[in-house]
Structures are given as C-alpha cells and as structure tokens.
Amino acid sequence: MRLGKECLNWALALGKRLVPLTGRAEWAKEWRAELWHREHGVRSVREGRQGALSLAYGMVADAAWLRMDWAQSCARGSAYTCLWVLAAYSLLCVAVERVAEGSWRAFAGVLATRFLGSFVFVAVPAVFAAMVTYPLRPLRCNGAHGGARRLLSARTRWNFFLGVKLGLTLLLGFLATVVATEPARALAGARGAWAADWLELLLSALVVTASLRWALLDQEQRCQKCLRCLRQPTRVGPPSRNFLEWSGVALACEDGHGLLHVPQMDGSWCWYDLWVERDSGFTGLFRS
C-alpha cells in the first residue's frame, strides 16, 4: 500500500514536469482530486499495488500526451517546420541519388551537369518572372504589433523566410527531377540521351512552376508576425449582387497576432489580401 502511494507521488511529480507550464497547475489539481477518490471514495478502481501502478502509468501517459500535443501544436504550420520538412525531403533525394551514382564524385558530377545543362535555363527565367509579376502591395510587417522584440524585424524575418523557402523549394525540385529522370536515362541509354534531356527539361519546367507557385501562395497565408500558417477560416460578409460589399474569408493566427481578409471577388478597391493586426485590447484572449 505504501509502495503504491510512493509510486503515485513519484508519477505526480514526474507528470507535473512533463505537462506544459500553462496547464501544469490545473493538471495537478485535477489529478489530486482524482487521487482523493482512490483513498477516500466509496469504491475505487483496482485497489492495491496493481491499481496504483496502473494509475501511475495513466498519470504519466496523460502528462506525456499533453506535452506531445503542445509540441505538435507549436510545430504545426510554423516556419521552422516548413523549412525542416523541405530540407529533410532534399536530403532524402540526395541520399537516393548518391546510392544510385555509387560515389560522391560521380554524384557531384551528375548534379553539376544537370544543373548547368537544363535546370538553370528553366529556373532563372521562372524566378525572374515570378519576382517581376509578384503583386506590389501596401507595406506589410510595419512593426505596429506590440510584444517581445526580436533580433530581426518582422519584415526582415518575413523576407528571409521567403528567400530560404524559395531556395529550398527549388533545390528540392531540382533534386526530385534528377531522381525522377534517372530510370528514364537508364532505359534510354546513350542513344536516347537527347530524349531523356528533353524529358528532364520539361519536368524541370513543371517542377519549377509548381514550386514557385506553392512557395508564394504558402507565404500569402502566413501570419505577418510569427510566420505560422493561418487557420480557422471563417466566411465574412454576404455575397453582393453589385460586388460593392466586401465578402470573403478571414483567416486567423492561432497566437492572435492578426487576421488576414481574403476577398472572394477582387475589386479595384480590394485587390489584395488585407492583413489586420490584432488590437492590444484582445491580449488576454490569446497565448501571446
């Protein structure tokens, strides 16, 4: 009995460390109330040492679940997660290609040949066209939002993230193209090398277009402050017959930094998505 109680105390202490800080006090309060029933309740679940062990396991499992859920919610849609995923897929492609080539030297040679032979001819004009046609909007990330100051300004982080994401997306596109065309090259042999080159060129054009499109669209749907993906889409405003009333979708930052208003019908007076920063009066409703 004493061993069971010690085990439960140990589990409670461990659980308290595992649970994220914001919910720690409430978690401990709930479990203390539950443990009270074990000791003083009319009935109890599986009394004795086995019951105590089962309950201790449950306590730790509950705390671990809360920690995991918190970590997942922090990572979900964050800029770091996006970059890590892109980098991980790129590394996977590198590993596959390295295995296919057999040595690092051959691998480097293939990459240089393919990059300078076809990919660069597609990627450079596509990036140039994307940059030139990227819609100019009113200033964003003007630093009006309060909160903790960081080393880099919001706009610098926004542009830095966009640059790194574009770079990684294009790198992944290039590596994926190289890996995907490898079987075609093996099948075509030396005689059909020209056909494989054309296939690679076409595939590169497709991949670059899709990559740039995804990277820019993804950037449009991120919080201007913390760069997390915006969520909770909500329809706002009724559709108007004369198109003069605003209607569309509002997306919110989970941390409450602001809202992005996406018009359903673009007009001369609402041709861009409008980012509205949260007023400081709503601070208590959000995590930060």
Added chain:
Amino acid sequence: MLFGRQAGFSVRLIAITELREKMSPGKLSHSVAILLKALSLGYQFGFEIMEMTGLPSGTVYPALRRLERDGLVTSSWEAEDAALKESRPARRYYELTRAGREAEATATKRYPLLSRLIPEKLGKAL
C-alpha cells in the same frame, strides 16, 4: 489577382476536411465510443468513468483530452463550495458538446451493444 480566390477555396477545403476527419465514424475507436457513451449517460469525471467503463486511466485521460481538443467534450471545474460541503477537493467535470452528442449517436449506431455495457447513472455514483 489569383491569390485571393485560390486562398479562399483552399481554406474552405481545409475546414471541410478537418470537420469530416473529426466526425468520421472510422475515427471512433471502441474505447472512445465507450467514453462518449459514459459521458452521455451522466458520468462526469475521470475516476467515475474509469469505474463504470473498466477502462484504464492511461486510456481514459488522454482520450478525454483529445475529445476536448477536438470540441466533442467540454470541461468545467466544480464550485469550491459544493466540494467543501462534501469535504473533498473540487472535481473537473466533463460533458458532451453538441458535436459530441452527434458523435455519440454515431458511435451507438456503430456499436449497438454499448447501451448494455454501461448502466445509466442513478444519483451519485461515487
């Protein structure tokens, strides 16, 4: 400007998919179905649910958290005065939301024997 329309379409798609995933009968495991049934019959806090369903604490509590996160269950603390009257700490009570009741109805359809497993709560259980 294509961004606005496409963003609107994609966010609608995400919202519909998320809702379907939460409400999908395929996602209702047997233990979650038992939990929903117990809550619908009036069992309100962890120990009581464990007692009536026979499920271990390692299943009940994480499942309750997940259901609360997904909006199928809501929780509230018992008033301190009410707990003090019975000389015990305040409990955290769980109850089904509207979406939770719908999920419970789906679960009962899927597992018709659930109603026989758990008796309806009569007065104070513990």
